[in-house]
Amino acid sequence: MLKTRDMRSAALAAGALALTLPAAADYHSKRGYDGYGGRGHGEGIVLHADADFSGESIRLNGAEPDLSRFRFNDRVSSISLRSGAWEVCTDANFRGRCEVIDGNVARLNEYRLNDNISSVRPVSRRGDWRGHPGDREDWQGGRGARGGLVLFADSELRGPSIEIGEDVSDLNAYRFNDKASSFLVTRGTWQVCEHANYRGRCEIISGGEGDLKPIRMNDNISSVRRFHGRW
Known part of the structure; x- marks a missing residue:
């Protein structure tokens, strides 16, 4: 049985380890899809290292200009969405070729984006793409991802x-x-x-x-x- 001092040391060590992980994303196990053993939990976007929603994955609830922070740059092969539509780009800071995803994508080869995504951000139904209020019209309404x-x-x-x-x-x-x-x-x-x-x-x-x-x-x-x- 651990002594009180040892238990405190173990707790502090666990806390320090948790602080080394980026706070903006949830890291999931290799079980895939949502990391919770199910397919309906969480919000935002889940990025999967392998096709068909498998392999290592991370879940994001907001814009991420550089996936290198999560050691996930150019590693995404499939995407599952929890809410809304998202823009995914080949370069950091939402540059390069970008596509809007409004549903689950089992294989990013369809978009020529397999292992080629470096930044992602949500597309709000009102407001602009930079995450602060804007005054442009509600042009999406389910159409934005299919237009051009x-x-x-x-x-x-x-x-x-x-x-x-x-x-x-x-x-x-x-x-x-x-x-x-x-x-x-x-x-x-x-x-x-x-x-x-x-x-x-x-x-x-x-x-x-x-x-x-x-x-x-x-x-x-x-x-x-x-x-x-x-x-």
Whole structure:
């Protein structure tokens, strides 16, 4: 039987060990899926090292700009969601190619993201992607993960917005002609043009987000269409 002093030392050692783990995530056993022996517990997103929700896993309840903190960078092969939709990106700080996930994904090969995720963050139904309140419209409503391109009236993904999932020859039809100041690409590559019917000066935008001023398209887009490498 341990003496009182030994018991205190053991408790302090256990506490010190617990403090060495990052506090933002829950580490799960190799049982997979949710680490609790079941499939319906917890909230947020669970990242699994192996396909089919197996292998080592971690659960996140908020944005994580660098999975290296959890020794989970470029290790994710499947994802199970507990709530909402999430953006996953190939580089740290939500850069590189990004995709929006709104349901369980047993094999990330489908998204060309197997062992290729470095940062993740939740997509709120209202508010912007950086986790603080915003004033853009509730453009998702279950549609955001399937569209492709979101245009925002203001810089830094703010203000009224529209989500586009197909070619639009004239943004007047959406009352959004010459109104876009920033963009978010959730899928594919897009051509944006300054005149209707894909005329005038055009630029190509792909995975990620940004302001349109650097490419001289701020308040200057009238038509958009998917880009397949040739017309």
